[in-house]
Amino acid sequence: MVGLIGRVTGRVGDGLVGEVMVLVPERQGSEAFLAYPAVPGEPSLPVGRQVVVVEYQPPRTVYVAPL
Known part of the structure:
Protein backbone atom coordinates (compact mmCIF):
# COMPACT_ATOMS: atom_id res chain seq x y z
CA MET A 1 0.00 0.00 0.00
CA VAL A 2 2.76 2.48 0.86
CA GLY A 3 3.70 4.52 -2.21
CA ALA A 38 0.68 12.13 7.37
CA VAL A 39 1.99 15.41 8.83
CA PRO A 40 -0.09 16.93 11.66
CA GLY A 41 -0.84 20.62 11.17
CA GLU A 42 -0.65 20.37 7.39
CA PRO A 43 -3.41 22.29 5.51
CA SER A 44 -6.44 20.15 4.71
CA LEU A 45 -6.53 18.30 1.41
CA PRO A 46 -9.61 19.14 -0.68
CA VAL A 47 -11.72 16.70 -2.67
CA GLY A 48 -10.07 15.80 -5.96
CA ARG A 49 -6.47 16.29 -4.78
CA GLN A 50 -3.98 13.55 -5.66
CA VAL A 51 -2.15 12.03 -2.69
CA VAL A 52 0.44 9.36 -1.97
CA VAL A 53 0.03 6.74 0.78
CA VAL A 54 2.77 7.22 3.40
CA GLU A 55 1.56 4.68 5.98
CA TYR A 56 -1.03 1.89 5.99
CA GLN A 57 -2.79 0.47 9.06
CA PRO A 58 -5.00 -2.55 8.44
CA PRO A 59 -7.76 -3.03 7.76
CA ARG A 60 -8.73 0.23 5.96
CA THR A 61 -6.76 3.24 7.26
CA VAL A 62 -4.08 5.21 5.44
CA TYR A 63 -1.97 8.28 6.20
CA VAL A 64 -1.47 10.44 3.13
CA ALA A 65 0.61 13.36 1.84
CA PRO A 66 -0.12 15.61 -1.14
CA LEU A 67 1.71 14.98 -4.43
Whole structure:
Protein backbone atom coordinates (compact mmCIF):
# COMPACT_ATOMS: atom_id res chain seq x y z
CA MET A 1 0.00 0.00 0.00
CA VAL A 2 2.76 2.48 0.86
CA GLY A 3 3.70 4.52 -2.21
CA LEU A 4 0.40 4.02 -4.05
CA ILE A 5 -1.35 7.05 -5.53
CA GLY A 6 -4.92 7.97 -4.63
CA ARG A 7 -7.49 10.74 -4.94
CA VAL A 8 -9.27 12.46 -2.06
CA THR A 9 -13.04 11.82 -2.04
CA GLY A 10 -13.72 13.24 1.43
CA ARG A 11 -11.68 16.18 2.79
CA VAL A 12 -8.59 15.10 4.76
CA GLY A 13 -7.32 17.36 7.57
CA ASP A 14 -6.55 17.76 11.26
CA GLY A 15 -9.53 16.66 13.34
CA LEU A 16 -11.20 15.11 10.29
CA VAL A 17 -11.47 11.54 9.09
CA GLY A 18 -11.27 11.84 5.33
CA GLU A 19 -11.60 9.30 2.57
CA VAL A 20 -9.39 8.45 -0.39
CA MET A 21 -9.83 6.12 -3.34
CA VAL A 22 -6.60 4.24 -4.03
CA LEU A 23 -5.86 2.24 -7.18
CA VAL A 24 -4.76 -1.22 -5.98
CA PRO A 25 -3.20 -3.03 -8.98
CA GLU A 26 -3.20 -6.46 -7.26
CA ARG A 27 -6.97 -6.27 -6.92
CA GLN A 28 -7.50 -4.71 -10.37
CA GLY A 29 -9.46 -1.70 -9.20
CA SER A 30 -9.88 1.16 -6.75
CA GLU A 31 -10.77 0.84 -3.09
CA ALA A 32 -11.89 3.36 -0.47
CA PHE A 33 -9.82 3.94 2.69
CA LEU A 34 -10.26 6.17 5.73
CA ALA A 35 -7.54 8.80 5.56
CA TYR A 36 -5.57 11.03 7.91
CA PRO A 37 -2.85 13.56 7.06
CA ALA A 38 0.68 12.13 7.37
CA VAL A 39 1.99 15.41 8.83
CA PRO A 40 -0.09 16.93 11.66
CA GLY A 41 -0.84 20.62 11.17
CA GLU A 42 -0.65 20.37 7.39
CA PRO A 43 -3.41 22.29 5.51
CA SER A 44 -6.44 20.15 4.71
CA LEU A 45 -6.53 18.30 1.41
CA PRO A 46 -9.61 19.14 -0.68
CA VAL A 47 -11.72 16.70 -2.67
CA GLY A 48 -10.07 15.80 -5.96
CA ARG A 49 -6.47 16.29 -4.78
CA GLN A 50 -3.98 13.55 -5.66
CA VAL A 51 -2.15 12.03 -2.69
CA VAL A 52 0.44 9.36 -1.97
CA VAL A 53 0.03 6.74 0.78
CA VAL A 54 2.77 7.22 3.40
CA GLU A 55 1.56 4.68 5.98
CA TYR A 56 -1.03 1.89 5.99
CA GLN A 57 -2.79 0.47 9.06
CA PRO A 58 -5.00 -2.55 8.44
CA PRO A 59 -7.76 -3.03 7.76
CA ARG A 60 -8.73 0.23 5.96
CA THR A 61 -6.76 3.24 7.26
CA VAL A 62 -4.08 5.21 5.44
CA TYR A 63 -1.97 8.28 6.20
CA VAL A 64 -1.47 10.44 3.13
CA ALA A 65 0.61 13.36 1.84
CA PRO A 66 -0.12 15.61 -1.14
CA LEU A 67 1.71 14.98 -4.43
